Amino acid sequence: MPQNASRAAGRHFLHIPGPTPVPDRILRAIDTPLIDHRGPEFSALARRALDGIKTIFKTTNPVIIYTATGTGAWEAALVNTLSPGDRVLMVETGQFASQWRNMAQKLGLVPEMIPTDWRVGVDPAAVEARLKDDKAQTIKAVCVLHNETATGCMSDIAAVRRAIDAAGHPALLMVDTISSLASVDYRHDEWGVDVTVGGAQKGLMLPPGMSFNAVSDKALAAGKTARMPKSFFAWEDMLTMNRQGFFPYTPATNMIQGLVVAIDMLHEEGLETVFARHERLAEATRRAVRAWGLEILCRDPNAYSSTVTAVLLPEGHNADAFRALALEHFNVSYGASFGPFAGKYFRIGHLGDTNDLTVLAALAGAEMTLSLAGIPHRKGGVQAAMDYLAEAHAKPERAAAE
Amino acid sequence: MPQNASRAAGRHFLHIPGPTPVPDRILRAIDTPLIDHRGPEFSALARRALDGIKTIFKTTNPVIIYTATGTGAWEAALVNTLSPGDRVLMVETGQFASQWRNMAQKLGLVPEMIPTDWRVGVDPAAVEARLKDDKAQTIKAVCVLHNETATGCMSDIAAVRRAIDAAGHPALLMVDTISSLASVDYRHDEWGVDVTVGGAQKGLMLPPGMSFNAVSDKALAAGKTARMPKSFFAWEDMLTMNRQGFFPYTPATNMIQGLVVAIDMLHEEGLETVFARHERLAEATRRAVRAWGLEILCRDPNAYSSTVTAVLLPEGHNADAFRALALEHFNVSYGASFGPFAGKYFRIGHLGDTNDLTVLAALAGAEMTLSLAGIPHRKGGVQAAMDYLAEAHAKPERAAAE
Amino acid sequence: MPQNASRAAGRHFLHIPGPTPVPDRILRAIDTPLIDHRGPEFSALARRALDGIKTIFKTTNPVIIYTATGTGAWEAALVNTLSPGDRVLMVETGQFASQWRNMAQKLGLVPEMIPTDWRVGVDPAAVEARLKDDKAQTIKAVCVLHNETATGCMSDIAAVRRAIDAAGHPALLMVDTISSLASVDYRHDEWGVDVTVGGAQKGLMLPPGMSFNAVSDKALAAGKTARMPKSFFAWEDMLTMNRQGFFPYTPATNMIQGLVVAIDMLHEEGLETVFARHERLAEATRRAVRAWGLEILCRDPNAYSSTVTAVLLPEGHNADAFRALALEHFNVSYGASFGPFAGKYFRIGHLGDTNDLTVLAALAGAEMTLSLAGIPHRKGGVQAAMDYLAEAHAKPERAAAE
Amino acid sequence: MPQNASRAAGRHFLHIPGPTPVPDRILRAIDTPLIDHRGPEFSALARRALDGIKTIFKTTNPVIIYTATGTGAWEAALVNTLSPGDRVLMVETGQFASQWRNMAQKLGLVPEMIPTDWRVGVDPAAVEARLKDDKAQTIKAVCVLHNETATGCMSDIAAVRRAIDAAGHPALLMVDTISSLASVDYRHDEWGVDVTVGGAQKGLMLPPGMSFNAVSDKALAAGKTARMPKSFFAWEDMLTMNRQGFFPYTPATNMIQGLVVAIDMLHEEGLETVFARHERLAEATRRAVRAWGLEILCRDPNAYSSTVTAVLLPEGHNADAFRALALEHFNVSYGASFGPFAGKYFRIGHLGDTNDLTVLAALAGAEMTLSLAGIPHRKGGVQAAMDYLAEAHAKPERAAAE
Numbered sequence A, B, C, D: 001m002p003q004n005a006s007r008a009a010g011r012h013f014l015h016i017p018g019p020t021p022v023p024d025r026i027l028r029a030i031d032t033p034l035i036d037h038r039g040p041e042f043s044a045l046a047r048r049a050l051d052g053i054k055t056i057f058k059t060t061n062p063v064i065i066y067t068a069t070g071t072g073a074w075e076a077a078l079v080n081t082l083s084p085g086d087r088v089l090m091v092e093t094g095q096f097a098s099q100w101r102n103m104a105q106k107l108g109l110v111p112e113m114i115p116t117d118w119r120v121g122v123d124p125a126a127v128e129a130r131l132k133d134d135k136a137q138t139i140k141a142v143c144v145l146h147n148e149t150a151t152g153c154m155s156d157i158a159a160v161r162r163a164i165d166a167a168g169h170p171a172l173l174m175v176d177t178i179s180s181l182a183s184v185d186y187r188h189d190e191w192g193v194d195v196t197v198g199g200a201q202k203g204l205m206l207p208p209g210m211s212f213n214a215v216s217d218k219a220l221a222a223g224k225t226a227r228m229p230k231s232f233f234a235w236e237d238m239l240t241m242n243r244q245g246f247f248p249y250t251p252a253t254n255m256i257q258g259l260v261v262a263i264d265m266l267h268e269e270g271l272e273t274v275f276a277r278h279e280r281l282a283e284a285t286r287r288a289v290r291a292w293g294l295e296i297l298c299r300d301p302n303a304y305s306s307t308v309t310a311v312l313l314p315e316g317h318n319a320d321a322f323r324a325l326a327l328e329h330f331n332v333s334y335g336a337s338f339g340p341f342a343g344k345y346f347r348i349g350h351l352g353d354t355n356d357l358t359v360l361a362a363l364a365g366a367e368m369t370l371s372l373a374g375i376p377h378r379k380g381g382v383q384a385a386m387d388y389l390a391e392a393h394a395k396p397e398r399a400a401a402e
Helices: A024-030 A040-057 A070-082 A093-105 A124-133 A157-166 A218-225 A233-243 A254-267 A271-294 A319-330 A356-370 A383-402 B022-030 B040-057 B068-081 B093-106 B124-133 B157-166 B218-225 B234-242 B253-270 B269-292 B319-330 B357-374 B379-402 C025-031 C039-059 C068-082 C097-104 C123-131 C156-166 C217-225 C235-241 C253-269 C271-292 C319-330 C355-371 C383-399 D023-031 D038-057 D072-081 D095-104 D124-133 D157-166 D217-225 D235-242 D253-269 D273-292 D321-329 D356-372 D380-400
Strands: A013-015 A065-066 A089-094 A110-115 A139-145 A172-176 A195-199 A211-215 A310-314 A332-334 A346-350 B013-015 B061-068 B087-092 B110-115 B140-144 B172-176 B194-198 B211-213 B306-314 B332-334 B345-350 C013-015 C063-067 C087-091 C112-117 C139-145 C172-176 C195-199 C209-217 C306-312 C332-334 C347-350 D013-015 D063-066 D087-092 D110-115 D139-145 D172-176 D195-199 D210-217 D308-312 D332-334 D345-349
Touching: A013 A110, A013 D013, A024 A254, A024 C172, A040 A065, A040 A195, A040 A254, A065 A070, A065 A319, A070 A139, A070 A172, A070 A211, A070 A218, A089 A093, A089 A124, A089 D321, A093 A139, A110 A124, A124 A139, A124 A157, A124 D087, A157 B172, A157 D124, A172 A218, A195 B093, A195 B253, A195 C355, A211 A218, A218 A233, A218 B194, A218 C068, A254 C039, A271 A356, A271 A383, A310 B306, A310 D157, A319 A332, A319 A346, A319 A356, A319 B357, A319 D087, A319 D332, A332 A346, A332 A356, A332 A383, A346 A356, A356 B319, A356 B357, A356 C235, A383 B357, A383 B379, B013 B345, B013 B357, B022 B253, B040 B061, B040 B140, B040 B211, B040 B253, B061 B068, B061 B234, B061 D321, B068 B093, B068 B140, B068 B172, B068 B194, B068 B218, B068 C355, B087 B093, B093 B110, B093 B140, B110 D332, B124 B140, B124 B157, B124 D345, B140 B157, B157 B172, B172 B218, B194 C123, B211 B218, B211 C217, B211 C332, B211 C347, B218 B234, B218 C156, B269 B306, B269 B357, B269 B379, B319 B332, B319 B345, B319 B357, B319 C319, B332 B345, B332 B357, B332 D063, C013 C347, C013 C355, C025 C253, C039 C195, C039 C253, C063 C235, C068 C097, C068 C139, C068 C172, C068 C195, C068 C209, C068 D038, C087 C097, C087 C123, C097 C112, C097 C139, C123 C139, C123 C156, C123 C253, C139 C156, C139 D023, C156 C172, C156 D273, C172 D013, C172 D072, C209 C217, C217 C235, C217 D095, C253 C271, C271 C306, C271 C355, C319 C332, C319 C347, C319 C355, C319 D356, C332 C347, C332 C355, C347 C355, C347 D253, C355 D321, C355 D356, C383 D356, C383 D380, D013 D345, D013 D356, D023 D253, D038 D063, D038 D195, D038 D210, D038 D253, D063 D235, D072 D095, D072 D139, D072 D172, D072 D195, D072 D217, D095 D110, D095 D139, D110 D124, D124 D139, D124 D157, D217 D235, D235 D273, D273 D308, D321 D345, D321 D380, D332 D345, D332 D356, D345 D356, D356 D380
Parallel strands: A013 A332, A089 A110, A089 A139, A139 A172, A172 A195, B013 B332, B087 B110, B087 B140, B140 B172, B172 B194, C013 C332, C087 C112, C087 C139, C139 C172, C172 C195, D013 D332, D087 D110, D087 D139, D139 D172, D172 D195
Antiparallel strands: A065 A211, A195 A211, A310 A346, B061 B211, B194 B211, B306 B345, C063 C209, C195 C209, C306 C347, D063 D210, D195 D210, D308 D345
């Protein structure tokens, strides 16, 4: 058998934590002849999108749709609510929290970072403590990630909200849900979030190129006095035009064709079923990792992510070489590692349009690559995942039989 | 978790032994605006298809392309070469051999069937013996399947050719390669086959709707005197028009768009690599079945199919219920059982655009369904397949390192 | 401007009388991952197709769906109802009537042809007269084309039925609607047709690769005693399996995905609206031809086709050269000429997914090519067509205003 | 015929001046399974895109690719080169020039606008005069549109460059080519432009969702000291990552799949041929307008746009009602009017993947709608356009014959 023999054949298993595999039905919706973005057909489409996306964020307030990737929606959250020199409190849960901090800095804000070891979620007590210290209330916003894509640690947003309230602090709460939205339960209104940042290319199962800001009334009010320069990302024109089913400038019409289908598909499966599926696949993945005798980066079981699991390799083994080998032999992609852990772990994405068998395939690819790479591990990871999944599927069968 | 929770999500794993998963590149080629089937663009396309398909059959003679599924090409083989009342010798290797026999009968030919227990391939000695008995040479054709899709048993076509020659018999040799073409090595010219019947929807990775007759000079000569009525399937007009890059009546132009891409893809991977991949995936599948303690329907290791493996369930367990359960819980399709074995086995297709991980996923689905269905088996099938595949991938790595 | 400068740019205008432009929605439906042709999802799809297609033929009897182009459905009509040596009465309305006759001959039937000059439809009186002469009732079927694609002449099928009845003759009535179905009103049951032959790639707006037989009870009864050899095209197995939502052998599953969308689209527009649209576009085309001072091949205004108009060029001008020039300069395809008129006319298809502007574009391409080719003509064809169409659109506006 | 009968049928004619009809080949390239945006396959793709796009802008410097529509690239041009309070000189050629000015204002810059009556392009002499007045050189940039999409007036960019040079002024020259790029000759390097802003959804034939900044060394140098806050649009990280074939944050991978195909298609046709085709179609359009007796908004023949023609309706006739009527009856979209001319003109886009027949169809739709709407006009617009186009195609024929 020649080397790389299998490379070209069969479907690629895309198990980075996003972009995720886009369902054919959505790809085909995007593959539609262009329509006039100022005509009646578009207006009807846009209204469906603008109404539908609210159900995903669980908000009754408007959600702004940007033609930009998630990074753009981060910027939108900051520039629409803050003024030059404003302090923002962030928590360094990992690479993406750091990047958001860097962005705040570049934009002329003054971010302050609560550090972590990158292996846990946000500590609400630490947030509360810091806010209580801020007697002058110079901190204008608390910015956290619901799910730190880089580490596979989630944070309890409702608890962060309670922390802010307990501190009696008026800071806005801004939350990045880029790698959790539509995969893990999220409640913009109920949890009292002021700006939620979302993206298209993860749980929403779209290609990259679209992102979102869900906004509270408080955030909208803050927007009235915010003095950060802004134009492309400005909420105001968007909200005005959106009310008539249009956009102030040409939107990504074909992405919106895909978006309405994505929202339909999520509701056809049922959001709660979608969330349960993600939890199940995440637990199966963790059982595989433990069976291999490897370590999960996230060290707080309460913070385990339902969308991505980061797997530490033993000392002396390079995770990037591991990923390249897996791609070469098994046509599967895993996510990279970052920052203090660069080269030390790989991430298995188990989100979006995935199911039991796609995740088992991803785990099989990992287990075989561990062998190929000569990385010390125990066999049986896939077996452990299968045992768990078969049991999960057996329960309702048994319940139905009773 | 609600029952069927995972049903809608993620990609379907299509592991029937055809139609097989069509690569996106081919689906997209078929998804092309229609062109004039009598214009210069089509003519250039048709020539590419007509030339390219020869390389797949390994013939320098013409290959006729039909807008019909494989059953149509079976009929074409018979009606173009035979006359009413002609005797044809067939071997009952399974369901599809039986159906071809039934067709011969319906068409007014006189088929004679060498029986088997459906668990082996063709016995060339039996063919030779029967032909030697046919002193009057009333048998006009020997019709066999290269791969019996219903059972997963392959036959040695070169040996059948030698058997005919050893009998000194002038019968034509007709071979069905519907479920082996472009997956297993096949040599129309070298093996002295007179008519090879092929289909689009298996190793060629196209949707169903196209089939083929590769022909020898002897078959073409037989066609001159054959008296079976025929029109749609008649070779003659086809061969005449094909020479100019056209067809006597409207062909399935968009399928031909897909065909040229399919041929390109097979050569990009390399036919020998394609064959080795199919062998590897078949062996991995068999190792899983053995590890489960289940029986492979094919009882002759020399006849194991590289494209499909039929797995017998223990007495008292219904294979159709098993398949329905797998579909419901794990979004995977396996093939049905037939004839004397109806309900007793399921088939795992491992052909076409498949790779190590898709086959492992199909095996994982089967192993978990065995559990769900309460069918006695040992765990470890997927593990055995992974062990084999990891080893297979390790060899070239080690060889390269030395 | 370099020669052929515009060739590559912009959409091709496909104005042959089929295959017709396939709507993107249908192409995208065909561009769908393959499903198990023996699973529940397919069964539901097949039932939708089998039920829906009846509404297109206006029949309550079954319609058989073939994976074959129209030529195959011609053969199916003959072999399922007739016996070797049976006489069939045909009318030579043009090239396709001749080809059907040739097929009958090849299949061992005895066709008899009522000649025409290729410029009219079927004369019911001639059919009646011939049948009355057939005292021995040796004629088993009358085979006519609803629309002769080669000439643009339609025939009155209800009148042919009355002619057969008036002759008191038991012959079956078989009708080819390949280039009229779903474009022109057609009533299989009401008109007492025994077998209607239809195709996918014209009014049904699908790519070529699928065809149909709608059948009467009388045709089914005839099938019981018909002795033509048949297998691929045999009705019986099809009808049995179709009842359960399946096919006796692998059907073209992805074409069926397209078929159900095509049927939906026809009903969304409304069949009567579809027919009116075809009539309007045909009349616009004829007005353009007359304004050019050119002759329409069809010399009976009652027989004008709503789907295709054949345009005679003046003596000494070659229609194939004209078509090549139009393709080269204006990226438009017209249909070829045949038989006694080979090279003398070109055909403008105005059927399927076409509208006022696509037909005007096709006419503009023709008018400019007449100039380019130096063919004597008057200008003003497009203008005449526009005048007619603007008036046609103005009427309902005015009516609504009153 | 029921009202709106033809609405659903046939392809839509999208003749707004962008988004333009996307060729199927590009839509299909975008309709591709997602790949890892940090893997080797993407890196190879990105390099092709980054290299190829330079040839479209005719620059050897880097071009930055944004996941944002053109408005985003406008902002990028400003924030990467300027500092708060900087003066920029603009020319009010129409709606889009005004919007860019508004953006500058919102971002905290100090725009100054040279007015026009919206019916001409930029007057280089006025630019030169204003710059000469600016002794203190407080104007940091001159921002103009190559083609004012709202009016169909083009400007001579090389002349603007000469005007700046003649004034001896160091201001940067920034040019919007959103509706001219890849349709009209444009030379970033040769004309000494500092920042060129481009978009995907016009001449580049992609859906909206991608835009560009081509940059000069002088612009890059200005970027080192520019103090506008920026992050999403910052050039620096982009340039660094692009060098390795990657992006600092997830790019719109599938749009990049389409971009490389778009660039290939433009070069297959030949950029000069593309430009000539646009000129030809624009001239045909203008001849139609004149034949109707209507007025072209652009009153300077030297400024006629090759991509869009704005047509003034007679007093008392509303252009929006006209457009709605055309859409309803003829399935064609034209562009809207703006500002002082709101409701007074409609725009015919003749750019991107269009050809002679698509433009004639668009003109036919307009001419028939003029009738339907009872708007005074002369017939013969389509005829005039056809006469011109037939002649244009005849010339090379004649030349070849000589």
